Amino acid sequence: MKIYRSVGLFKKKIDEIKKSGKTIGFVPTMGSLHEGHLSLIRKAKLETDFCVVSIFVNPTQFGPKEDFKKYPRDLKKDISMCRDVMADVLFIPAVSMMYRDDFSTYVTVDGLSKKLCGISRPYHFRGVATIVLKFFNLVKPDVAYFGQKDAQQVIIIKKMVRDLDVSTKIKVMPIIREKDGLAMSSRNKYLTSIERKKALVLYESLKLARSLYKSKEKKAFYIKGKMRKLILKEKGINIDYISIVDPDSLNEADKIGKNTLILVAARLGKTRLIDNIVIK
Ligand code: AMP
Secondary structure, eight states, X not given: OEEEOOHHHHHHHHHHHHHTTOOEEEEEEOSSOOHHHHHHHHHHHHHSSEEEEEEOOOGGGSOTTSSTTTSOOOHHHHHHHHHHTTOSEEEOOOHHHHSOXXXXXXXXXXXXXXXXXHHHSTTHHHHHHHHHHHHHHHHOOSEEEEEGGGHHHHHHHHHHHHXXXXXXXXXXXXXXBOTTSOBOOGGGGGOOHHHHHHHHHHHHHHHHHHHXXXXXXXXXXXXXXXXXXXXXXXXXXXXXXXXXXXXXXXXXXXXXXXXXXXXXXXXXXXXXXXXXXXXX
């Protein structure tokens, strides 16, 4: 596995791969890798000829009071994990390479970016869309792999790709969970052992929603109420939102039906966690 830190050398490599006719699979990450990330890399390896993984903690998607500086970074471990799953190239550009001092162009996916997580993180998705498009221009991937864990992110990326005629195909992979159900996340490292136990209630609330739906309860306000009640049984959890939405528009749904997205976001101490399920 070759590691590139220079944008110039990386671009040369991509030109070479493109000329050889190989398909490129791309997995963008912020590092501090776990099984969730690896599942995307494995899929890219399976479906494309050449797998590029990027590690870049993107400053423009963090708010001024958010955790950009203390976001978990463990490059040595990440490199060895990427080697183990046989990524072909690891691209680790410095912030100064991706954002020159006079950087001033951003991609905004209107509407979708202001909902759900966008309410408490107003510039988050602008930062995400901008860096993803920049990476797409550098990596020129045939297929890019994203996790359902960040459901709103992937909906926004798909919209950007459609609106801007980007030719990369977007593939979404299921959420990888710990044995006890907690959705894997680099931010889980922030949790104390007590918070870690409390965090399980988020997935429990999503499972409750699904079982209510299966027992023929369809009313979204009723189900959200039950979810809220369950989560609030755990002291010290601040709910950011509990939402039941249409997965294309992210508009709140009155009723759960097939293909409804149920999401929850909450803070435990200083850690913000998100999780979701899709009703199939
Ligand atoms: P991040 O490093 O958090 O920006 O995540 C990089 C990619 O990995 C994104 O597409 C995430 O949605 C995906 N991802 C993160 N956690 C998980 C998980 N638990 N299961 C599946 N994909 C995940």
